[in-house]
């Protein structure tokens with residue numbers, strides 16, 4: 654399997670603080686291949702978003718390397734990087750006055766000219782994304798008219814329209830109900846499979862990730878584990894992810910249960 658994303662000795666954190674605590678995670682090493690669907694999990698504040706933003710190139714790393722298709726990220730020109738990697742973050746949207754179609758069309762920016770005019774190919778990519786994510790009935794609506802869950806789907810469709818070999822999504826299902834969480838995650842997995850893309854996302858929905866993902870990266874206090882959900886269960890890495898006073902992981906069912 655071709656490696657699309659390689660993380661080598663990567664340390665992440667926040668430089669500005671200049672204190673030891675600026676280091677969120679260190680010496681991370683893992684790689685992802687074409688067609689893989691991968692979740693980053695871990696407790697609140699452990700560093701999932703920081704990691705995703707760092708490997709997505711919007712946050713400076715502390716040290717180490719992120720390689721995109723074998724090339725160090727910092728040596729890839731911006732335009733080419735935008736055609737290699739799409740990123741869906743949780744930040745509020747600045748452009749809510751656009752229609753759903755217009756916002757999704759912004760995903761085509763790496764391929765359009767400086768006027769931003771869409772070619773036939775761009776328009777087809779936008780329509781395909783709308784259909785794949787199931788947004789046909791909303792495509793003429795203004796983004797400010799959408800619910801949080803609907804907007805979340807639109808942002809995923811925009812990343813899909815960007816048509817990159819790597820897609821990264823920060824908590825893409827937070828605002829969705831259970832049915833639509835599963836629908837979106839299954840669609841993302843299908844996209845990885847059908848188009849040989851590498852899809853990586855952060856999540857708190859560990860049960861769903863166990864059922865759907867090829868691999869999981871578990872960020873734990875001062876350590877991490879990378880492997881298949883089965884390997885994590887066998888190695889009991891999920892058992893100690895949270896304090897044991899309230900919940901415990903049931904390895905038979907692959908779910909967390911509330912303690913009596």
Ligand SMILES: Nc1ncnc2c1ncn2[C@@H]1O[C@H](COP(=O)(O)OP(=O)(O)OP(=O)(O)O)[C@@H](O)[C@H]1O
Pocket residue numbers: 667677695696697698699700701702703704
């Ligand atoms: N801009 C920032 N400057 C300094 N520290 C930050 C900044 N943003 C986040 N942090 C800290 O970095 C750590 C990791 O935060 P991050 O948002 O990556 O965690 P997370 O695992 O995504 O959390 P959650 O599950 O709550 O979304 C936290 O301790 C947080 O307080």
